[in-house]
Amino acid sequence: MPRRxxxxxxxxxxxxxxxxxxxxxxxxxxxxxxxxxxxxxxxxAMHGVRADLLEAQARAAALPLWPVxxxxxxxxEAYEAAMAGAWARAAGEGITAVAFGDLFLEDVKAYREARLxxxxxxxxxxxxxxxxxxxxxxxxxxxxxATLACVDARQLDGAFAGRAFDEGLLADLPAGVDPCxxxxxxxxxxxxxxxxxxxVPVVRGEGVARDGFVFADLVPA
Numbered sequence: 001m002p003r004r005x006x007x008x009x010x011x012x013x014x015x016x017x018x019x020x021x022x023x024x025x026x027x028x029x030x031x032x033x034x035x036x037x038x039x040x041x042x043x044x045a046m047h048g049v050r051a052d053l054l055e056a057q058a059r060a061a062a063l064p065l066w067p068v069x070x071x072x073x074x075x076x077e078a079y080e081a082a083m084a085g086a087w088a089r090a091a092g093e094g095i096t097a098v099a100f101g102d103l104f105l106e107d108v109k110a111y112r113e114a115r116l117x118x119x120x121x122x123x124x125x126x127x128x129x130x131x132x133x134x135x136x137x138x139x140x141x142x143x144x145x146a147t148l149a150c151v152d153a154r155q156l157d158g159a160f161a162g163r164a165f166d167e168g169l170l171a172d173l174p175a176g177v178d179p180c181x182x183x184x185x186x187x188x189x190x191x192x193x194x195x196x197x198x199x200v201p202v203v204r205g206e207g208v209a210r211d212g213f214v215f216a217d218l219v220p221a
């Protein structure tokens with residue numbers, strides 16, 4: 001019987017493609033999508049995606065959503081306490097691992113592994129170490145469709161917020177910007193692809209600039 005795995009779900013392309021890769025492997029059963037939510041704004045932490053769109057993604061992926069509400073502002077201690085509760089629940093429900101869509105940041109990987117130590121859960125990284133230029137094109141070729149929901153304006157022009165993650169975007173990214181945005185240059189909302197039963201189309205609403213970031217407020221199409 002395949003082992004049961006929880007997937008850390010940011011609403012973005014890397015998490016979505018990790019879901020596809022995990023399912024294609026046939027070695028695990030993805031049991032749910034775990035997402036942190038900013039309780040003050042009812043949006044996905046960091047990405048700024050509305051909770052109703054997150055719920056629509058979970059329906060399209062035919063998986064239960066595991067929301068983890070976080071206060072705002074949120075201290076590291078509060079974050080880790082909330083996540084510890086999620087890990088305890090997962091272990092209690094027979095889940096043996098948590099998968100992440102991280103690509104190459106060693107400090108992030110080490111942090112995740114350290115937080116899961118002693119919980120009975122293993123950290124899995126199905127996309128780890130894959131060259132991001134070729135991975136980005138692989139995602140697009142596989143039919144993954146995503147929209148840039150958030151841009152770090154200190155690393156990338158805020159005008160990129162709201163653009164499609166496609167070959168045109170990759171061609172326009174300045175040198176030094178990772179094609180998958182792995183250093184936080186941009187974050188996406190994955191609205192279609194082989195991991196879904198049906199698309200979750202969105203259109204760009206009002207743009208918002210806050211704390212050095214530019215957000216494209218995505219709304220259902």
